[in-house]
Amino acid sequence: MQDLEIYVRDLEPARLTAWLEINFDQLLVPLTPFGNKPGLYKGEGRYGDGLVRITVYAEAFGKRFSSVLLEGEDLPWNTDLDCARSAWRALDTEIRCSQGEWQEGDPVEEEKWWRLDDRGEKLVVWN
Template sequence: MRDLEIYIRDLESSAVSDWLASHLDEIELADDSLGDRAVKGVARYRGNSVRVSLYPGAGGKRYTSVILEGEDLPWASDLDCARSAWRAMDTEIRCSPGDWKEGEPVEDERWWRLDQRGEQLAVWN
């Protein structure tokens, strides 16, 4: 199973639903209104199941973690996913610089930051 994770700053709940719906089939989120709690859902992509999880308040109160998990996903990497989200939502998007796994230190604590200034590797804070 593959997973992609990006962090979206100041996310509006309908924006992520619209963006995902343009890339995934049959997306169903338990509740697309983001509060302070996680929102989970499922979708399909090329006939395969995709788990969708949104975690508000990740990486600082202004970011929402968006995680997609499945055998087949619309993007090859976190950065490809972040680029797509940036084009759709025009708000700051962050993601890890490589094949990071839970529990491992982030390489030099640098993350991709995509915003109106372009794409840059930056320290999170």
């Protein structure tokens, strides 16, 4: 199973939904609050022959960024950066994603992230 994760600054749910609808063959379950956890939303889409689980964690990294996690056997993008580029064009807000080298348990102090915004694409330390 493939998973892609991007972080969206000042997420607008309607714009996110529109972006998902454009990139998936079908949005089967729209993003809806999940359980009793504030800020957790789940949805489901179809891409190709498979299902894609969509999870949004509002305010996942500070108060400004929401995590958008896509999980499925087949996704419209091959990398977090490809996904981030598509999201940036559609959502018109800063998008960040991992450069793909970090593993759970690795130190994060000097970890570099891709930042996509109106200044372009750049590897930056998050804070």
